Amino acid sequence: MKIGIPKALCYFEYAEMFKCFFKELGIEVVLSNDTDKKMLQNGIYASIDEECLASKIFLGHVKDLISRKESENIDYIVIPRLCTFKNNQTMCVKFYALYDICCNIFDSKFLILNVDYNKGENELKAFINLGKKLNKGSYETTISYFKAKRMQKNYEIDKLNNQLKKLNESKNLKILIVAHSYVYNDKYLGFTIKDYFEKLGVDIFYADINSSIYKNEEMKMRYKNISKSIYWKQNIKLLNGVCEYLDKVDGIIYFSVFPCGTDSLVNELCIRKVKNVPSMNIILDEEDGMAGIYTRLESFTDILEKVKK
Amino acid sequence: MSSKKYVISFPHIGNYYVPVYNLLSKLIDKDTTKILVPDKMSKNTIDIGSKFSPEYICVPFKYNMGNFIESLNKGANVLIQAGGGCRYGYYAEIQEQILRDMGYDFKYITLLDPEGVNIKKVYGRFKKINEKLKFKDFALHFIFAIKAINILDKFETYIRENIVFEKNKGELEKIHKNFLEELKYINSYKELYEFKNKYFNLAKNAVKNDKSDVIKIGIVGELYTSMEPFSSMFLEKELSQMGCFVKRYTTVTYLLFEKGRAQKGHLKNAKDYVCHSLGADGLESVSHTLELVNNGYDGIIHIKPFGCTPEINAMPILQKISREKNIPIIYFTFDSQTSEAGIKTRLEAFLDMMVMRKEKIKKNRREVYG
Numbered sequence: 001m002k003i004g005i006p007k008a009l010c011y012f013e014y015a016e017m018f019k020c021f022f023k024e025l026g027i028e029v030v031l032s033n034d035t036d037k038k039m040l041q042n043g044i045y046a047s048i049d050e051e052c053l054a055s056k057i058f059l060g061h062v063k064d065l066i067s068r069k070e071s072e073n074i075d076y077i078v079i080p081r082l083c084t085f086k087n088n089q090t091m092c093v094k095f096y097a098l099y100d101i102c103c104n105i106f107d108s109k110f111l112i113l114n115v116d117y118n119k120g121e122n123e124l125k126a127f128i129n130l131g132k133k134l135n136k137g138s139y140e141t142t143i144s145y146f147k148a149k150r151m152q153k154n155y156e157i158d159k160l161n162n163q164l165k166k167l168n169e170s171k172n173l174k175i176l177i178v179a180h181s182y183v184y185n186d187k188y189l190g191f192t193i194k195d196y197f198e199k200l201g202v203d204i205f206y207a208d209i210n211s212s213i214y215k216n217e218e219m220k221m222r223y224k225n226i227s228k229s230i231y232w233k234q235n236i237k238l239l240n241g242v243c244e245y246l247d248k249v250d251g252i253i254y255f256s257v258f259p260c261g262t263d264s265l266v267n268e269l270c271i272r273k274v275k276n277v278p279s280m281n282i283i284l285d286e287e288d289g290m291a292g293i294y295t296r297l298e299s300f301t302d303i304l305e306k307v308k309k
Numbered sequence: 310m311s312s313k314k315y316v317i318s319f320p321h322i323g324n325y326y327v328p329v330y331n332l333l334s335k336l337i338d339k340d341t342t343k344i345l346v347p348d349k350m351s352k353n354t355i356d357i358g359s360k361f362s363p364e365y366i367c368v369p370f371k372y373n374m375g376n377f378i379e380s381l382n383k384g385a386n387v388l389i390q391a392g393g394g395c396r397y398g399y400y401a402e403i404q405e406q407i408l409r410d411m412g413y414d415f416k417y418i419t420l421l422d423p424e425g426v427n428i429k430k431v432y433g434r435f436k437k438i439n440e441k442l443k444f445k446d447f448a449l450h451f452i453f454a455i456k457a458i459n460i461l462d463k464f465e466t467y468i469r470e471n472i473v474f475e476k477n478k479g480e481l482e483k484i485h486k487n488f489l490e491e492l493k494y495i496n497s498y499k500e501l502y503e504f505k506n507k508y509f510n511l512a513k514n515a516v517k518n519d520k521s522d523v524i525k526i527g528i529v530g531e532l533y534t535s536m537e538p539f540s541s542m543f544l545e546k547e548l549s550q551m552g553c554f555v556k557r558y559t560t561v562t563y564l565l566f567e568k569g570r571a572q573k574g575h576l577k578n579a580k581d582y583v584c585h586s587l588g589a590d591g592l593e594s595v596s597h598t599l600e601l602v603n604n605g606y607d608g609i610i611h612i613k614p615f616g617c618t619p620e621i622n623a624m625p626i627l628q629k630i631s632r633e634k635n636i637p638i639i640y641f642t643f644d645s646q647t648s649e650a651g652i653k654t655r656l657e658a659f660l661d662m663m664v665m666r667k668e669k670i671k672k673n674r675r676e677v678y679g
Binding site: 094258265 | 366367402406583584586591616622625
């Protein structure tokens with residue numbers, strides 16, 4: 001059996017986990033290709049014009065998998081539906097509807113991974129239900145789930161240690177990127193910027209990778225310094241990162257896609273509250289002229305260098 | 310500027326400022342506190358609101374900001390925000406921060422937490438303004454306010470659905486205006502019921518008995534643009550002036566008391582298209598659309614502010630319904646810069662289409678039945 005996973009949105013949160021989970025169950029996984037211009041165009045064509053850029057890209061990825069369905073014998077496409085989590089944390093409402101939208105606009109077989117703590121669907125249960133639809137017993141899936149979970153955790157800890165090591169050793173200009181994992185990990189959105197900073201000789205760090213993955217209440221609650229009433233899971237993680245790296249970096253860049261619902265509020269608050277570090281807000285849209293963004297990044301680094309001297 | 314210690318203000322939404330005024334006037338200590346109803350919505354409100362709001366935030370935020378700034382300039386120093394689901398719940402913190410950065414000094418009260426209404430917590434917040442307030446009184450007044458809102462919703466629904474059939478043009482509007490004026494000062498349940506009967510009778514007498522064939526239109530979509538006529542460029546009024554029957558589901562009564570219970574029914578109703586909640590009112594939009602289709606409505610208008618994610622989630626599904634059930638649906642997006650002329654042109658074209666469609670259906674039927 002073969003399943004397809006679109007490499008966009010929530011994939012990046014669960015990347016290692018998906019890989020390991022399906023490998024343990026003996027199911028082959030096909031990932032969609034990296035985002036390119038054509039895929040974005042396909043996504044834009046399939047979506048409502050006001051949707052956020054990241055979800056347009058997501059639909060492009062689903063379309064890519066569907067076009068490869070025949071040639072590569074993909075049986076199902078898995079669409080995660082992440083809603084509510086522990087401690088009243090929720091995701092952006094876009095994630096609530098991805099599965100239903102895909103079912104309505106595409107003609108293909110989809111499987112759902114439904115994580116909704118408020119309705120009693122915790123993560124384990126969601127994976128067991130997914131396993132059931134793939135004809136796997138709950139015992140088998142439970143074991144695979146815990147193995148996969150451990151893999152994911154180790155992967156995240158590795159990533160964090162690498163970043164911290166880089167942060168301590170780095171003598172270059174240090175910039176913190178505050179962006180969702182699906183923005184900075186995307187080949188089309190995030191990588192161009194990463195490459196550009198490499199060219200400029202600037203070390204970049206991601207707020208998304210931070211110590212809040214450990215079971216430590218103090219580290220998990222750092223975000224309260226910036227915002228008390230926030231309830232979006234991903235933005236909480238980002239704010240935790242901002243609090244952690246704040247004193248160690250020279251500048252902060254807020255990256256979001258147009259029109260991101262959660263970032264529109266949280267980044268505004270963050271910019272207003274964090275005042276002792278220079279910051280810049282960059283919003284990416286589907287117009288792909290990068291010259292304007294490169295100019296802004298370059299002048300921002302120039303300013304930071306002057307401040308440092 | 311008044312000499313009172315506290316001046317309370319709140320953002321506008323539709324005509325709900327009336328029951329809110331009624332409630333607040335009972336909760337406050339009249340010696341130290343004054344209620345300031347914010348200025349009527351105007352171009353200035355939205356201009357000033359969007360000037361101080363984040364760039365691509367949804368439009369209710371901008372209207373709220375406009376209301377707050379106008380009130381603060383008039384001397385308000387206690388602001389009340391409702392809160393709710395999706396992004397509404399997070400408005401409060403950002404608005405407070407922005408207003409403080411602008412140099413205003415005020416107290417800030419939120420009514421709903423993201424988890425729902427917690428009456429004890431709300432009481433605690435009001436207690437800070439009026440120390441004499443007892444919990445028993447607070448709860449009783451709160452329940453009374455809910456009843457008043459309920460009656461307001463019922464009356465406004467009646468007006469909305471019957472304004473096309475009124476005997477003399479403008480009569481119902483006049484009755485409605487008097488209704489709102491009187492509702493502000495009602496104090497007991499007895500008064501409330503007498504008042505309700507009086508106005509329902511008045512309204513019923515102003516309406517023709519003959520409810521002949523008119524174009525029937527349903528409005529679905531986001532709650533703020535549905536309930537605040539200014540933000541939707543007086544869409545409903547425009548429609549009734551063009552001679553349409555207008556149906557709308559979203560009211561405060563519905564949102565607070567019926568929505569939670571109705572969720573399962575909505576899921577069942579929409580099961581051919583949706584199997585899960587789409588966030589905020591997305592599922593409701595889909596389910597209500599299907600209901601309107603089954604009830605033989607001629608067309609559906611879907612409204613939302615720019616960037617409203619739950620309603621955007623519902624849109625591809627509505628488009629599919631429109632194709633499969635062969636029902637015209639028009640989508641309006643409202644932002645701070647929507648011009649009235651553009652909306653009107655699109656609306657007129659939509660109506661013309663529906664009239665033609667209706668005639669065509671009638672003709673076909675005649676041919677079939679001879």
